[in-house]
Structures are given as C-alpha cells and as structure tokens.
Amino acid sequence: MFYHPAQGHGLRHNPFKAIVAPRPIAWVSTRASAGDNLAPYSFFNAITDAPPQVMFAGGMKDSITNAQESGVFAVNVVEAAMFEVMSATSAPLPRGTDEFTHAGVPKAECHSINCPRVGSAPATLECQVLQIIPLKGGDYMVIGEVTGVHLRDDCVVAGRFDITRFHPMARLGYMDYARIETLITLPRPGE
Numbered sequence: 707m708f709y710h711p712a713q714g715h716g717l718r719h720n721p722f723k724a725i726v727a728p729r730p731i732a733w734v735s736t737r738a739s740a741g742d743n744l745a746p747y748s749f750f751n752a753i754t755d756a757p758p759q760v761m762f763a764g765g766m767k768d769s770i771t772n773a774q775e776s777g778v779f780a781v782n783v784v785e786a787a788m789f790e791v792m793s794a795t796s797a798p799l800p801r802g803t804d805e806f807t808h809a810g811v812p813k814a815e816c817h818s819i820n821c822p823r824v825g826s827a828p829a830t831l832e833c834q835v836l837q838i839i840p841l842k843g844g845d846y847m848v849i850g851e852v853t854g855v856h857l858r859d860d861c862v863v864a865g866r867f868d869i870t871r872f873h874p875m876a877r878l879g880y881m882d883y884a885r886i887e888t889l890i891t892l893p894r895p896g897e
C-alpha cells in the first residue's frame with residue numbers, strides 16, 4: 707500500500723510511529739515555578755556529540771513549558787525495572803502535580819543545573835536549553851546541550867556503559883514497547 711499522510715492511511719491506527727521504531731525514551735525531568743515534573747518523551751534522540759546535544763519534541767505541556775521557563779531539563783534513561791512506573795508518569799495530571807511523588811520515583815538533584823533527576827536511573831543527561839523550535843502543526847522541539855552526565859556505578863563494567871545491566875526500554879508503535887536484550891557487535895569496515 708501507499709498513502710499520502712495528508713490524505714489519511716485508511717488503517718485502524720496511524721502506522722507512522724510503528725514505522726519509526728524503536729525509539730529511545732527520554733524520561734524528562736524539569737523544575738519551574740509550578741514545581742518539579744517528570745514525563746516520558748519518545749520523540750527524542752541524540753543529534754550530535756561534540757558537544758553532546760539531544761532533542762525532544764511534543765506539545766507545550768508541562769515539560770516544555772518548564773524547560774522554557776528554567777532553561778534546563780534532564781533526560782533519564784528508562785530501565786526495564788521502571789517500565790510501568792515510567793508509564794504512570796505520562797498520566798495527564800494537573801500542572802503543578804509532581805510525578806515523582808505521584809508515581810513513587812526516587813528524586814535526586816542534578817549537579818550542573820538546578821533540576822531534579824531520577825535518582826535510580828542507569829544514566830541521566832543534564833541539559834541546558836539551546837533552542838526551542840516551533841514545528842509545523844503546533845508542537846515544539848527542544849534542543850539541549852549536555853552539561854553533566856550521571857552513570858549508575860553498577861552499569862559501568864570494564865570501562866563501558868553496559869546496557870545488559872539494566873535493559874533499556876524502547877517505544878514502538880501503538881501501545882507496544884521493546885526491552886533491549888541482545889547485543890550484536892560488528893566492527894565497521896576498515897576498523
């Protein structure tokens with residue numbers, strides 16, 4: 707089949723997010739005058755590494771409102787053990803509700819920015835907002851520079867950040883997720 711997105715796909719559910727999959731999940735923590743906030747965003751990725759920069763995108767909900775107000779945000783990695791807790795933090799709660807408290811997520815302080823983080827996360831990227839770009843359709847993309855990195859001690863094995871220690875969760879389409887289980891190592895040609 708072929709479809710023009712502007713004309714509809716004719717399927718029961720939009721396949722777009724199942725096509726661009728798996729996507730990493732940014733568990734975004736923020737702090738602003740309304741309080742602390744935590745929510746998952748899978749329109750998320752690293753976009754360059756010198757200096758390291760990441761993006762996440764969505765509507766002008768609490769996370770982006772707070773990132774705009776404070777100029778900072780943190781991206782926490784979601785481990786398999788926190789999968790359901792992560793989902794609980796996506797509930798549409800009134801602005802000012804602290805999802806750390808709502809979902810029982812351990813909170814710690816960031817080091818390089820004034821922002822909360824998930825204390826138990828395998829890794830956290832502390833970020834300074836560089837740009838907030840309006841997207842066609844009304845959503846926004848936040849680009850941040852990583853100014854601090856936390857790695858949980860048990861996840862650093864033989865000098866590598868070892869994802870088999872915690873199994874990252876990835877977002878697929880629909881209501882589906884993947885738990886990363888298997889590593890396949892393949893040197894690049896010429897290396």
Ligand SMILES: Cc1cc2nc3c(=O)[nH]c(=O)nc-3n(C[C@H](O)[C@H](O)[C@H](O)COP(=O)(O)O)c2cc1C
Pocket residue numbers: 731743744745746747748749750763764765767768769770792793795796797798799877
């Ligand atoms: C795994 C997962 C990924 C999500 N990704 C996004 C996303 O990329 N953009 C978005 O706008 N909402 C996304 N959502 C929905 C938000 O998490 C949800 O709207 C949340 O209430 C927003 O919280 P906030 O208002 O505290 O920012 C996602 C939800 C889940 C469970």
